[in-house]
Amino acid sequence: xxxxxxxxxxxxxxxxxxxxxxxxxxxxxxxxxxxxxxxxxxxxxxxxxxxxxxxxxxxxxxxxxxxxxxxxxxxxxxxxxxxxxxxxxxxxxxxxxxxxxxxxxxxxxxxxxxxxxxxxxxxxxxxxxxxxxxxxxxxxxxxxxxxxxxxxxxxxxxxxxxxxxxxxxxxxxxxxxxxxxxxxxxxxxxxxxxxxxxxxxxxxxxxxxxxxxxxxxxxxxxxxxxxxxxxxxxxxxxxxxxxxxxxxxxxxxxxxxxxxxxxxxxxxxxx
Amino acid sequence: xxxxxxxxxxxxxxxxxxxxxxxxxxxxxxxxxxxxxxxxxxxxxxxxxxxxxxxxxxxxxxxxxxxxxxxxxxxxxxxxxxxxxxxxxxxxxxxxxxxxxxxxxxxxxxxxxxxxxxxxxxxxxxxxxxxxxxxxxxxxxxxxxxxxxxxxxxxxxxxxxxxxxxxxxxxxxxxxxxxxxxxxxxxxxxxxxxxxxxxxxxxxxxxxxxxxxxxxxxxxxxxxxxxxxxxxxxxxxxxxxxxxxxx
Numbered sequence: 001x002x003x004x005x006x007x008x009x010x011x012x013x014x015x016x017x018x019x020x021x022x023x024x025x026x027x028x029x030x031x032x033x034x035x036x037x038x039x040x041x042x043x044x045x046x047x048x049x050x051x052x053x054x055x056x057x058x059x060x061x062x063x064x065x066x067x068x069x070x071x072x073x074x075x076x077x078x079x080x081x082x083x084x085x086x087x088x089x090x091x092x093x094x095x096x097x098x099x100x101x102x103x104x105x106x107x108x109x110x111x112x113x114x115x116x117x118x119x120x121x122x123x124x125x126x127x128x129x130x131x132x133x134x135x136x137x138x139x140x141x142x143x144x145x146x147x148x149x150x151x152x153x154x155x156x157x158x159x160x161x162x163x164x165x166x167x168x169x170x171x172x173x174x175x176x177x178x179x180x181x182x183x184x185x186x187x188x189x190x191x192x193x194x195x196x197x198x199x200x201x202x203x204x205x206x207x208x209x210x211x212x213x214x215x216x217x218x219x220x221x222x223x224x225x226x227x228x229x230x231x232x233x234x235x236x237x238x239x240x241x242x243x244x245x246x247x248x249x250x251x252x253x254x255x256x257x258x259x260x261x262x263x264x265x266x267x268x269x270x271x
Numbered sequence: 272x273x274x275x276x277x278x279x280x281x282x283x284x285x286x287x288x289x290x291x292x293x294x295x296x297x298x299x300x301x302x303x304x305x306x307x308x309x310x311x312x313x314x315x316x317x318x319x320x321x322x323x324x325x326x327x328x329x330x331x332x333x334x335x336x337x338x339x340x341x342x343x344x345x346x347x348x349x350x351x352x353x354x355x356x357x358x359x360x361x362x363x364x365x366x367x368x369x370x371x372x373x374x375x376x377x378x379x380x381x382x383x384x385x386x387x388x389x390x391x392x393x394x395x396x397x398x399x400x401x402x403x404x405x406x407x408x409x410x411x412x413x414x415x416x417x418x419x420x421x422x423x424x425x426x427x428x429x430x431x432x433x434x435x436x437x438x439x440x441x442x443x444x445x446x447x448x449x450x451x452x453x454x455x456x457x458x459x460x461x462x463x464x465x466x467x468x469x470x471x472x473x474x475x476x477x478x479x480x481x482x483x484x485x486x487x488x489x490x491x492x493x494x495x496x497x498x499x500x501x502x503x504x505x506x507x508x509x510x511x512x513x514x515x516x517x518x
Contacts (some may be wrong), residue, residue, distance in 0.1 A: 174397045202388060204332030208405040209341070209392035233336050233391060233402050 010080050026076035033072020041065040056116060056141055104159070108142040111158035115139065126169040126238075129161060133169075174207060175237045177230050179245050182223040184258035189216060189224060192257045199251045200230055205240050207231040223260025275451030275486060277320040277371075283416070285385035286310075288368065290321045300368065302380055311380045313370075320371045321379075324488045325364035325419060325449050325456040328404050329442045330381045331389035339439045339512060341392045341403035342423075342461075346410065347436040350427040350465070358425070360408050361418035362458055363387055364447055369489055376489050384417035394439045395516045403439055419447055421458035424476075427465045433518075438463055440473050441512045447488040448480035456488075457481050463518075471514040 041061050048057035074084050099106060116139075121127045125136050127146070132154060134146040144161055146154045169175075183192055193214045200212045213229040228248065232240045252259065281288040287303040300321055302311040315321070329337050340362065350356050368380035383389045392405035412420060427433045440461050449456040460476040480487070 172397045173395075173400050173402055174393045204389050204391070206390075207393050207402075208390045209394070231393060231397075235336065236333070 007077070007080075007082055010082055022080055026079050029076040029079060030069075030072050033069050033075070036072075037065045037068035040068065052116065056113065059141065104157075105142065107159045108157050111162035112139070112141045112143075115144075115158055115162055120166045121168050121171070125171060128167040128169060129156065129164045132156075169237070170234050172234050174210075174231045175234050176210075177228075177232060177237070177241050177244065179228040179248070180225050181228065181245075181248065181252075182220075182225050182260040183252075184223055184260045185219070187224060187257055189226075191255070192226065192252060195251050195255045195257060196226070196228060196248055199244070199248050200228075203240065203244065203247070205232055205236040206244075207233070273452055273454050274324055274449040274456065275322050277322055281323060283323070283366065286382060288323070288380075290315075292317070300370070300379060302368070302382065305385075311368075311382075313379045315370055315379070316372075318372060322369050322371055324367050324369050325417075325447050326367035326378070326381060326488055326491055327442060327445045327447050327458070328363055328365050328389070328406070329491060330365050330367075331383045331404075332391060336402055337391055337404040337442065338401050339394065339403040339441050340445070341394055341405045342438040342440065343405065343407050344436055344438065345407060347434050348425065349432055349434050350425055351432050352427060352430045355424065355426040358410075358423045359412050360421050360423050360461070361412045361415075362406055362408065362421060363389075363417050364419045364456055364458075365389075366417070367489065367491075378489060378491065384415075387417070394437075394514075400516070401439065404442075416454040419456040419458040420481075422460045422478075423463070424460060425463045425465065429465055429467060431468070433465045433468075435463070435465070435471075435518050437514075437518050438473060439512055439514055440475060441510060444475040444477075444510050446475075446490070448485040449488055450482070450485050455485075457485065465518065469515075469517050471518045472511060473514060474511045 041064055044064060045057070045061045048060055051057075052060065074087075077084050077087075121136050123136050123139060127134065127136060129146070132146065132148065134148040134154060136144065137147045137153065138145040141158075143155050143157050146156065148154055183189070196214050197212070200206050200214075206212060207230070210231045212231070214226065216224050216226045218225060230240070230244070249259070278288065279290045285305045287307075289301050289303065290298060291301070292298050296317060298315045298317045298319075300311075300313045300315055301309050304310050328340060342360070342362070348356065348358060363384070366382050366384070367378050369376045370379045371377075390405045392403055394401050394403050412418075414420075423438070425435060438461065444459070446459045447456055448458075457480065460478045461473065462476050463471055463473045465471045
């Protein structure tokens, strides 16, 4: 109220002392500020909408727009002789109070901006956050929505995501699938590898380069573990991962190759 | 029956293509596998012609996967310092079934020859590399319905002999031509310029079809939405390709 009284008093004083030119000068400053804010915010809006998510772009443009007008008003009041330091101190205190009250909101907002700048994922990417797997549905300024593979939607605050370990499953062009199957000791290993290679060669989604690897590096009490490493396009990972092992197992059994079926006592430690 | 001629029944390498008309006047296209099972089926506007054409190899094994073709030369080609060689090649094409009117066309089905598995390969790293349709190119060039003839021109701009085993070519600008009424098809020429021991540039050159009676196959990238398998193709345009990870 004191500030308003002060402004009113100053205005009256100005009128009384025929300082009309100061008022005109102040109004001119505000008018220029509005024109400047409008001139800057229009191209800024176009630029921001082309590069930033709408949720970030629009508030950013508004922030710039009102900041310019605010600075213009402060300058206008200063030219009238009003002591704006009181106003700024009051604004600062109000800002601190609001900031403390909205700490979570602010941290999520900042995390949202940092996530945008860091770009660990984008809408449509398959990601893993901790034990959570899903497709990114939407990234807003405060939270991210993930469609889990069971069809439900999970909303996670941006602050939580920012602090988490994120694995982007689709940002890469190719991914490696690793299986290990256990063959019986009496198995013809070369024949088994040949059969597995045939299944891999028939699958068009398995990459020729890097070349698939089928190898065994040890013999255990339970059987002969055979490692199968194949590369697939990132977008086809899930499809191949969920079907290839079944195809290999079926083909091995069809060719009379025995998988290990250990029926003895399980040793406490397996070499 | 062959490329570019409207058909009502066509057998091609294990597949049977049928265009049948019902009593009600509707027309349907179907593709049957070797066991007689229908693997593709589309109901058509009766005014459309159905033809078979060769397409550039970018629809298989799946749309939106391959950005380039990865040619593995067998045997490799050695080129002397500051020299240029030209080699005849044959690259596999996909078969496309096109419903055609006087002003437009639509790819209604696509398949590969049953004798080949349309494999893919990664050129480069898993982060920055490119997924390409992998093609093993053998010499001498064979003449088969699913092979399009083309010419590969390699210039070695370095001061050393270069051995070329692999060539990665952008698919975007590749064009396929076919001679209606035959199984003959050809592709635009492929160029490669070797810059160093490990890097080269490749691009497709705008070339005329072998003879005037060849027709250009529908451009998959600019085709109207196809009903073959879902999405429209939206691949990054790669008119000139930089081979950064060896050749």
